[in-house]
Amino acid sequence: MEILLAIIIGTLYASGIYMILRRSLVKLIIGIILLGNGANLLIFLLGRIAKGAPPIIPEESNVFLDAYSDPLPQALILTAIVISFGLQSFAIVLVKRAHKVVKTDDLDEMNATDEYS
């Protein structure tokens, strides 16, 4: 299971970076989304996966009796997902607006602010 997740995370990062390096604005956003998902899965993986063991202490005991899955990474991922959702929706609106005003979706042509003036 870990090795499968590791491969998925690697693929997500690689394809995300590849997409960011393209010139199209839409591919840029897709790249950011893929990278964000890769990071979320990475947190999930690094929090150690334990299947079917909720972090609940049995009633007759004071400590955990066997391995349990760490709830904290899941809370972190939830936060990160919500944040990246907000950012991505902003990104999509921004790109739509930028496309309308600048009239191009090629990043190489968006160089008016970098020009020496």
Place this chain on the structure above:
Amino acid sequence: MMPQLVIYPLIVQMLLAIVLMFVWSKISWQRTISIVGSILNLGIAVWLFISVWQHGSHTIQAGNWEPPFGITFVADTFAATMVMLTAIAGLAVSSFSAGSVIPARLKFGFFPIFHFLLLGLNGAFLTGDIFNLYVWFEIIIITSFVLLTIGGEKAQLEGAVKYFTLNILASIIFLTAIAVLYGLTGSLNMADLAAKVAAVENRTLVQVNALLFLVGFGIKSAVFPLYFWLPASYHTPPSAVSAIFGGLLTKVGVYALMRVFTLIFEVDPFLENVLIAVAVLTLFSGAVGAIVQKNIRKIFSYLVICHIGYMIAGLGMMTEVAIAGAVFYLIHDITVKTNLFMMSGVIYKIKANHNIKKLGDFYADYPKMSLLFAIPLFSLVGIPPLSGFWPKLSLIGAGWSTENYMLIGGILFASFITLIVIVKLWGEVFWKTGEKLPETRNFPYFNKLTGLKKTQMMAPIIFLSIVSLYIGFGAGNIQALSERIAFELMDNQEYINAVLRK
């Protein structure tokens, strides 16, 4: 001594933002509430600072969880100082935006977003939890996106696309670094991490993780190979927004670097070399970038980059004297950079132009204002006894004692080029006889504004100039403060004990 004092700066900013949202369309109310609220916030920040100065670090555990488990808010001297500087810059920019930003922009929720930005900044300075730091960073960037794009001009949107992409990339790298750190140690509390990271056996992974943090914060603080988003975007929004960005946003990255590399990671010789090389190249490229630009705000944008180099240099040398110099520079830079961008805003309001080749006559037309503007300009260069001079003394002294002659060369070179840039700016904008600029129609020229608006624009510049002069002439006090901060950063046991209640 009240432990709750730590979160008062956060609560004040959040309440302000919420109240401002209720008066969304009443612009004149928003202006008043924002300025009055910022004064209140400054009062609380000063109160927090004095309390921390007298009694030592304050901590509060959210939800009263036992220390390493809950989210901790810590106000040590460094954090309290930064909160106070945020409050000073926040008050100045709040008043300046009330005077200078046009109502059409203010109607899109400028002030609520501005106070959410200040909330994010205060949170980033006060938190003691690395994931919480990530959340505050996200609040900072999402509010800064909105402030950057309010108005929706072509240049703003183009700049925003670049700013936005690289800042999100920085956040993702930061999140990856947190994931690896959590996998290594199983903790997120920064004080707890200090001991746990030192105990990790796989040193290579720790080093790679440290580099991930360096890249993530490096993009945010605009250091050498990662700064290209800054000059592409900082000159596009209204000057009030540039002022708060130039003064505080890159400095949060520097603050986070200082915190992480003094508390969590040990700076080994490899990392030290990386930091020093980055510092020298940042100083060099920022300075050279500034000298060729003609747009007055682009010049200041490159100077922001250039002067980040001094702080990274102090961090790279990793001695107490060097850190004290870097902290002093940070204090000086926040006030001066905020002031310079506001100054460029006033110049733009008077002449409706940003190009220094076309500007001129300023000294002949406005002699008193020119003398006022000379204070931040020459503080930036660091002509003794103004504020930029003193931290460079500490940095160069530390460079001698650690034998980093390259770095001394970089510092002197950047200071020299800054001097040339400022002299050129002074000659072009203030002394030269400028060409007659055609009048732009429907432009709110400075002379046509009401007296209240003029006061709202000039008062913050005078206020920050006085602060700058105090930093210069009362350098002894600021040096004592910087030395105390440097001592606390280098000897992190006090911070750890304060958080973990040992």
